[in-house]
Amino acid sequence: MSGTPVRTVAVVGGGPAGAFCALELARLLPDTAIELHDQEDRGPGAGIVLTDDFAERVRAVHPEALRLPESSYASWNETITMIDGERIASGAFGMSGISRQVFHSHVRALAARNANVRLVRGTVTELPERADLVVLADGAGSELRRERSGAFGTSVTPGRNRYLWMSTPSVLEPCFLLKDMGPGPLVVHAYPHAAAESTFIVEADPDTLTALGLLGLPTAEVESRLAGMFREELAGAPLTARTAGWQRFRTVVNRRWSDGRTVLAGDAAHTVHFSTGSGTALAIDDALCLARSVAGHDDPLRAAAEYESVRRPVAEQMRAEAAESTAWFEQLCRGERLEGHQTVFALRSRRAVNTFSRLRERDPEFVARTVARLAGRPTDAEPVDVPLTVGPVRLAHRMVELERRDGRCVLRGTDGTLAVGLVVDRAPDRPLPGIDFLAVPAGPEGGRVTRSAPAARIRGKVTLPVALLVDEELPRDEANTLIAAARTDLVALP
Numbered sequence: 001m002s003g004t005p006v007r008t009v010a011v012v013g014g015g016p017a018g019a020f021c022a023l024e025l026a027r028l029l030p031d032t033a034i035e036l037h038d039q040e041d042r043g044p045g046a047g048i049v050l051t052d053d054f055a056e057r058v059r060a061v062h063p064e065a066l067r068l069p070e071s072s073y074a075s076w077n078e079t080i081t082m083i084d085g086e087r088i089a090s091g092a093f094g095m096s097g098i099s100r101q102v103f104h105s106h107v108r109a110l111a112a113r114n115a116n117v118r119l120v121r122g123t124v125t126e127l128p129e130r131a132d133l134v135v136l137a138d139g140a141g142s143e144l145r146r147e148r149s150g151a152f153g154t155s156v157t158p159g160r161n162r163y164l165w166m167s168t169p170s171v172l173e174p175c176f177l178l179k180d181m182g183p184g185p186l187v188v189h190a191y192p193h194a195a196a197e198s199t200f201i202v203e204a205d206p207d208t209l210t211a212l213g214l215l216g217l218p219t220a221e222v223e224s225r226l227a228g229m230f231r232e233e234l235a236g237a238p239l240t241a242r243t244a245g246w247q248r249f250r251t252v253v254n255r256r257w258s259d260g261r262t263v264l265a266g267d268a269a270h271t272v273h274f275s276t277g278s279g280t281a282l283a284i285d286d287a288l289c290l291a292r293s294v295a296g297h298d299d300p301l302r303a304a305a306e307y308e309s310v311r312r313p314v315a316e317q318m319r320a321e322a323a324e325s326t327a328w329f330e331q332l333c334r335g336e337r338l339e340g341h342q343t344v345f346a347l348r349s350r351r352a353v354n355t356f357s358r359l360r361e362r363d364p365e366f367v368a369r370t371v372a373r374l375a376g377r378p379t380d381a382e383p384v385d386v387p388l389t390v391g392p393v394r395l396a397h398r399m400v401e402l403e404r405r406d407g408r409c410v411l412r413g414t415d416g417t418l419a420v421g422l423v424v425d426r427a428p429d430r431p432l433p434g435i436d437f438l439a440v441p442a443g444p445e446g447g448r449v450t451r452s453a454p455a456a457r458i459r460g461k462v463t464l465p466v467a468l469l470v471d472e473e474l475p476r477d478e479a480n481t482l483i484a485a486a487r488t489d490l491v492a493l494p
């Protein structure tokens with residue numbers, strides 16, 4: 001069943017993936033009949049963020065897609081992190097916040113303005129059989145994909161943390177709020193998304209929510225309790241939930257993105273944790289790529305194969321990044337020690353590309369403050385050259401070699417003094433006489449966050465310095481990143 005040119009396309013779902021697929025197909029194939037099916041918008045959510053770079057790219061192809069009244073946007077270049085009352089500015093971001101609903105209905109209406117696009121309102125319950133190509137762009141919870149989960153090889157993995165996506169009728173500064181509540185922190189991702197409205201996402205570990213009595217309550221009660229807990233940050237404004245109570249983020253993965261002439265796009269194909277702020281961009285890029293592949297091939301099966309070969313590596317890379325970001329927030333919410341600039345540096349460097357040197361280039365003031373906090377005074381030294389005292393040893397550098405002996409290790413100072421370390425994979429539950437530091441092997445796989453997780457977790461629970469044991473040479477930039485982020489105090493080379 002190949003070789004039939006695509007004359008009719010049914011797109012199920014009028015979110016960013018579906019609407020942009022219809023828009024781009026209409027532009028490239030004006031003689032193809034496109035049906036864009038969308039159920040009455042029951043989608044969740046308040047606002048989303050888009051980067052200026054991405055918006056620029058979209059405007060280059062579809063200038064109208066982001067042409068909305070100024071009151072529908074908010075833009076910013078700096079994010080504040082509030083850690084237990086301390087305000088820490090970081091990040092030269094070019095970002096905009098926009099209401100998810102406003103953006104979705106705008107692009108859907110734009111697509112429907114094309115002569116060859118017909119917007120069909122209603123819930124699709126059966127695959128549109130007559131179309132030459134069916135695009136399933138019906139979101140993370142796609143029912144039509146679920147019915148064919150064997151063919152697509154679908155897996156859906158819920159995260160540990162719970163989140164509640166809310167809005168507030170006031171203009172907040174873009175910020176992360178990390179608030180220690182005793183049993184654990186509440187983490188807030190907040191940003192304005194219109195002239196008089198902001199997004200307020202609260203994320204926390206379920207144990208923290210249970211201890212605070214915030215799980216299992218009616219949503220209205222949760223809204224008012226959270227508004228009370230964040231009264232100061234909200235300046236007394238109320239909160240309204242835009243999801244049906246607490247949610248677990250679901251990571252959707254499909255081993256195959258097409259089944260015959262049915263192709264997945266956007267969240268139906270893959271999801272990435274919202275802390276990456278990139279699900280919409282991925283969905284739009286999928287849609288543009290799919291439409292271009294369809295326009296470039298008579299055979300829809302070849303088009304689907306080409307689309308998947310281009311987009312899957314991008315989605316996989318984003319998924320790996322999102323997994324690290326999810327892991328970082330989950331670790332934080334399980335009660336990692338909050339350490340001001342070090343924690344903000346860890347937040348920023350949870351993305352692999354954001355190494356010490358890159359962040360220093362992009363945001364020199366923030367990085368200078370971070371190193372000053374580490375050193376206890378302003379300094380030009382890099383984190384690995386910030387002195388540290390370990391037991392009797394005064395170290396001038398934090399990339400060290402250890403002598404290993406029977407589960408213990410020894411750190412030798414230049415003056416011949418010795419510090420004794422114990423190799424552990426969990427925090428000791430009693431004092432350790434004669435031990436000056438703990439040495440923690442790096443995790444076997446994953447990225448920066450995952451591999452350093454055991455060391456960071458143990459470091460958060462003890463007062464002894466922690467050395468991360470790596471099994472291969474670590475670039476100095478990476479060691480600087482781990483130390484500035486307080487994932488470890490020392491890096492011990494093999």
Ligand SMILES: Cc1cc2nc3c(=O)[nH]c(=O)nc-3n(C[C@H](O)[C@H](O)[C@H](O)COP(=O)(O)OP(=O)(O)OC[C@H]3O[C@@H](n4cnc5c(N)ncnc54)[C@H](O)[C@@H]3O)c2cc1C
Nearest residue numbers: 013015016017039048049123124138139266267274279280
């Ligand atoms: C808490 C949270 C915050 C987020 N923040 C951001 C952010 O800041 N930036 C960002 O880029 N992304 C963000 N995202 C992700 C983003 O919302 C999604 O990645 C994006 O909306 C995916 O677009 P989509 O078109 O694939 O799916 P969706 O936006 O889910 O659209 C699917 C559409 O299909 C329709 N539909 C579903 N089933 C049917 C059916 N059977 N028949 C007809 N129509 C149907 C729905 O009504 C909907 O309109 C966030 C997600 C969450 C959960």
